[in-house]
Each structure stands twice: as structure tokens, then as C-alpha cells.
Amino acid sequence: MAKNPYEILGVSKTASEADIKVAYRKLARKHHPDLNPSNKNAAEKFKELNTANALLSDKEKRGAFDRGEIDMEGQQPQHPQQQQRSYRDYAEGPQGGRYNFNGADFDPSDLDLEGLFGGFGRRAGRAGAARPPADAHYSIEVEFLEAACGAKKRVTMPDGKTLNISIPQGIEEGKQLRLKGQGAQPTGDAYVTVQIRPHPFFTRKGSDITIELPITLQECVLGGKIQVPTIHGPVEMTIPQGASSGTTLRLKGKGVKGGEQYVKVKLVMPKEIDSELEQAIRTWSETHAYHPRKAMEAAI
Amino acid sequence: MKTLDEVLELLDAPIDRATVERYIAHEWLRPMAHKAGWYFEEIDIARIELVYHLAQDIQVNDHGMDVVLSLLDQLYGHRAHAQKLNQAIAQQSLEVQAEISMVMSMAEDNS
Numbered sequence A: 001m002a003k004n005p006y007e008i009l010g011v012s013k014t015a016s017e018a019d020i021k022v023a024y025r026k027l028a029r030k031h032h033p034d035l036n037p038s039n040k041n042a043a044e045k046f047k048e049l050n051t052a053n054a055l056l057s058d059k060e061k062r063g064a065f066d067r068g069e070i071d072m073e074g075q076q077p078q079h080p081q082q083q084q085r086s087y088r089d090y091a092e093g094p095q096g097g098r099y100n101f102n103g104a105d106f107d108p109s110d111l112d113l114e115g116l117f118g119g120f121g122r123r124a125g126r127a128g129a130a131r132p133p134a135d136a137h138y139s140i141e142v143e144f145l146e147a148a149c150g151a152k153k154r155v156t157m158p159d160g161k162t163l164n165i166s167i168p169q170g171i172e173e174g175k176q177l178r179l180k181g182q183g184a185q186p187t188g189d190a191y192v193t194v195q196i197r198p199h200p201f202f203t204r205k206g207s208d209i210t211i212e213l214p215i216t217l218q219e220c221v222l223g224g225k226i227q228v229p230t231i232h233g234p235v236e237m238t239i240p241q242g243a244s245s246g247t248t249l250r251l252k253g254k255g256v257k258g259g260e261q262y263v264k265v266k267l268v269m270p271k272e273i274d275s276e277l278e279q280a281i282r283t284w285s286e287t288h289a290y291h292p293r294k295a296m297e298a299a300i
Numbered sequence B: 001m002k003t004l005d006e007v008l009e010l011l012d013a014p015i016d017r018a019t020v021e022r023y024i025a026h027e028w029l030r031p032m033a034h035k036a037g038w039y040f041e042e043i044d045i046a047r048i049e050l051v052y053h054l055a056q057d058i059q060v061n062d063h064g065m066d067v068v069l070s071l072l073d074q075l076y077g078h079r080a081h082a083q084k085l086n087q088a089i090a091q092q093s094l095e096v097q098a099e100i101s102m103v104m105s106m107a108e109d110n111s
Helices: A005-009 A017-031 A041-056 A059-066 A087-091 A094-098 A113-126 A144-149 A217-222 A275-287 A294-299 B004-010 B017-025 B042-056 B062-090 B094-109
Strands: A136-142 A151-156 A162-167 A176-179 A190-196 A202-205 A208-215 A224-228 A235-239 A248-251 A261-267 B032-034 B037-040
Touching: A005 A017, A005 A041, A017 A041, A041 A059, A087 A094, A087 B042, A087 B062, A094 B042, A094 B062, A136 A151, A136 A162, A144 A151, A144 A190, A144 A202, A162 A176, A162 A190, A176 B094, A208 A224, A217 A224, A217 A261, A235 A248, B004 B017, B004 B037, B004 B042, B017 B042, B042 B062, B062 B094
Parallel strands: A136 A190, A208 A261
Antiparallel strands: A151 A162, A176 A190, A202 A208, A224 A235, A248 A261, B032 B037
């Protein structure tokens, strides 16, 4: 169906020239593609506005349209500001640096990822400006498992302020959280730098957890099923027969957010080597020489 | 690169020499200066039309024009940065990309 220029401009068929002008200006302000660079539809909408305006602001054409002699599609607007050249196309192209603020002398070392992503829209207008004093900065220490699994905490700071902190699962050491509206004043934000307390058994690199698991001589020689702690609770794992100290086994998906848990086994000998064990090994050794250092010796 | 005469021929009336010179005097337009006069790139020509449009159809006055253009230039500058950043991120390993998206979702969770 052919589009109706009156509907596009939101005016009645009896609207005066002045009414049309006012309506067009109001809509042009709203839909100008350079004032709406993120909106892909703005250019199309703006073109439509211009076509409608060109038709209705020309008395002859308006009359012809009213009499049904032409329609909007058949109308080729001759309006000078038709913008065949869109400024946006150039501003976002290689020539843009000519006018773009900072575009020409962008220094990647100025990059502030958190600032850019966390507050792009809000802070862009005062890039480089100091944060208002309404904000507050803190540092907290969280437990290893809280950092790995995520947690919600209520913490009282040394200045007496109580913060509600949502620790995202898998947060890394030294990361800063922004707590909106929890700054020194209600208008400000609190910035909390997170330190992670080490765990006695688990260590973490990114989303992978590593644990060193002591096993007995019997488990080394014979293998078997044993219980292994993970950050999600204990699980049962099979130690293969003949595992060496340092053998690393993988528990898929038992790390942080679907990462792995690596289990590094460590042979722990009995506290005392009794004569029974000694004798058994002596007997076995007589017929079972093996050379774990062969490659090493050959290389030196 | 085009001279002012060539540009005026390209542009539709009623954008005339005086109009373009006025834009340059206001520093809304910064063509390259040359002994023989001004030289215009495509972006300059598009910008003449932009300024004309803002002034005529949207009725931005001279003071407002300074503000509007400054904000537009900042906006396009930031968009260019964001684009470069996106391209740089796209060139990183999937691991790093996942890390960045995690940091971003963290910032969202806490805002």
C-alpha cells in the first residue's frame, strides 16, 4: 500500500503550510540519522520524512497528491537537503579522524575497559573527568570458594558503611566491582577491589582448579576409586593402576563455570618401612630393573 | 580533493559560497588549507550538507551548532574507539574473549 505523507508527518489533510513545517522539524530532530547513529532505521525513516515534507510543502505537488494524480513512490523529491551523502558514512569511515573527537590521536594505552563498558553511556560525555566525590572506594578480601562459586555478602566497611555485594562467580584477583548507588552519597557508586584469600588445597588459574591429592603406595600400584574434593563438593574418581607421583588427572566440568579440575596425584609412602615391605621390594627388584632416568642421562 | 568552486557545483542550491565560507569561519568545517585556497574531501562535503540541514530544517542556531557538532564529533569519536576495540577483541583467542565477556557481565551484575 502506498504511504501517506500526511500520516508520516502526523498532520491532518487540512493542515496549513506552517503546521506541516512545524511537524516536519519536530520529527526531523528526532530521526536525523546523525543524531541517532546507533539506530539503523533512522536513515530510512528520515528519508521518508523528507519525501513526505517535499511533497506536502510544494503546493502543486500537494494538490496533485490530494487529487490522486501522484503517490509518494512516484514522487521524486528535489529537496536540496536530501542527503544522498550521509555524513555518518564518512564520520565512521577512515576520514572520520578529521573531525572525530580523539579519533585521530587514539592511544590504546588509555584504554579503560571497565570505564568503557561499565559506564560508556554515562561517562562518555565527560571522558577524562574525575569521578565525583559521591563515589567511594573500598577493598575487600573474599574466601577462595566465594570467588570461585559466587556469593552474596553484606560487609561492614571500616568507615561504618554497610555494602551489599554480589560477587560474581569466577571473579579474578584484583578485579573491581561497581556497586551502583552504594557510594558515599546515594548519587554515587562504591568501587570495591576484590582480593581472594588462598585456599589450603585448591589453587585456581582462570576457570581451572588444581588440587594435589596424596595417595598411598597401594593406590599407586593397584589403582582404585577414591573420593576427591572439588569446589562443588566431593566426587568419586578412579586412580589408574600404576599412577606416578605427578600424574595429573582431569575432572571435566568441575572447575569454575564449567572449567576443569586437575588432580595431581602425589605418592605418600608409609611413615615406617617395615621389614615386610622392604623384603617384598628387594625380591621384586632382583628381576624387575627399570630405568626412569634413562632419557635424562642420555641428554646430559 | 576538490576546490571550493568544484564543491559548489556539486552542492544543490541554495548552499552558496558565502554559506560555506561562514561555516569555515565558525570552524564547523575544517577543509584543508592550501596556497590556492581550500581543498575539500568527501567528508567535508557531507559535513556542509549536515550543517546546512541542522541549521535550516532543524533550526539549530549558531550557538547551538557549536554544541551539536561538538557532541556529534565526540559521539563519532567514541564510536570509532568502540569499533577499534571490538576489532581488537575479535582478534583475541576465544579464551580471552570469554574472559572479557565475563568481566562485562560482572560489571552489569553490579550496576
